[in-house]
Amino acid sequence: xxxxxxxxxxxxxxxxxWQGSFTSFSPQGELLEDTPTIVSLQGLNDNKTIRxxxxxxxxxxxxxxxxxxxxxxxxxxxxxxxILFFNNGAFSQGSMQFAPFAEFGAELGLIASDxxxxxxxxxNCNSGLQKITLIREQLTSENNNPNPSVVPxxxxxxxxxxxxxxxxxxxxxYPDLRSPDIYPTKLQIYxxxxxxLVQQLGFGDRTITSSARIDGKCLYFDQGSQPVQVxxxxxxxxxxxxxxxxxxxAFILEVGWMHAPGQRQRMIRSYDAKxxxxxxxxxxxxxxxxxxxxx
Numbered sequence: 001x002x003x004x005x006x007x008x009x010x011x012x013x014x015x016x017x018w019q020g021s022f023t024s025f026s027p028q029g030e031l032l033e034d035t036p037t038i039v040s041l042q043g044l045n046d047n048k049t050i051r052x053x054x055x056x057x058x059x060x061x062x063x064x065x066x067x068x069x070x071x072x073x074x075x076x077x078x079x080x081x082x083i084l085f086f087n088n089g090a091f092s093q094g095s096m097q098f099a100p101f102a103e104f105g106a107e108l109g110l111i112a113s114d115x116x117x118x119x120x121x122x123x124n125c126n127s128g129l130q131k132i133t134l135i136r137e138q139l140t141s142e143n144n145n146p147n148p149s150v151v152p153x154x155x156x157x158x159x160x161x162x163x164x165x166x167x168x169x170x171x172x173x174y175p176d177l178r179s180p181d182i183y184p185t186k187l188q189i190y191x192x193x194x195x196x197l198v199q200q201l202g203f204g205d206r207t208i209t210s211s212a213r214i215d216g217k218c219l220y221f222d223q224g225s226q227p228v229q230v231x232x233x234x235x236x237x238x239x240x241x242x243x244x245x246x247x248x249x250a251f252i253l254e255v256g257w258m259h260a261p262g263q264r265q266r267m268i269r270s271y272d273a274k275x276x277x278x279x280x281x282x283x284x285x286x287x288x289x290x291x292x293x294x295x
């Protein structure tokens with residue numbers, strides 16, 4: 001693993017014109033809205049400044065049936081403390097502190113060659129999961145008209161896609177920019193005799209075992225003090241987070257992306273029991289064995 005570059009240099013991995021869509025889902029995975037988008041990141045002043053354009057194509061207010069662009073333009077030359085980047089340009093930004101009775105959320109962004117996948121997990125003032133937004137993008141030379149075929153719609157991630165043995169590497173970075181931690185990972189996923197999904201997760205010398213009830217595209221890990229849901233989404237994506245954040249308990253927000261058969265990335269944004277953001281982890285893993293037999 002190469003040394004972690006400066007955060008600004010890591011940001012520059014995202015330069016270009018990204019064409020795709022913002023797709024919103026309910027916590028149960030029901031499609032709420034799908035908006036074509038173009039996101040352009042342009043380097044100015046010898047890449048010392050970034051000009052970011054977010055163009056959403058929304059239904060016309062004149063009932064013409066056409067989509068009209070709505071632009072948001074930002075320029076910045078520094079990064080705030082709520083965002084961290086990895087060497088390949090993957091990143092997460094969001095709330096640094098969870099607090100009851102306040103809105104809360106984060107964005108987790110993964111990158112693979114000329115494609116990006118981003119996920120926003122938003123919570124309401126009652127600490128309940130309110131909405132999930134999946135953003136699928138591909139680099140393009142065009143910057144005007146959206147072309148929905150640029151990012152083809154692919155089927156939802158399935159349980160069968162996940163079953164098996166995975167090995168990889170995790171890199172954990174910290175908001176205080178201390179040296180990153182790098183360690184091997186192992187993940188075994190199988191179905192037990194009761195039809196539940198069992199996950200054995202190894203980080204370094206630790207192993208954590210948990211199981212989930214399968215309900216369509218929702219996996220409910222319901223045995224802990226703070227139950228979490230993994231929602232299986234289109235284009236190999238998955239969202240892992242609590243349905244309800246409980247005050248005084250540590251928790252994570254996670255996105256997964258099977259960007260190619262047997263190749264997966266996961267990003268985990270971790271919060272401690274006081275609600276503070278403590279670390280960001282990027283896992284890059286490969287499936288080394290299939291597993292379809294119950295244990």
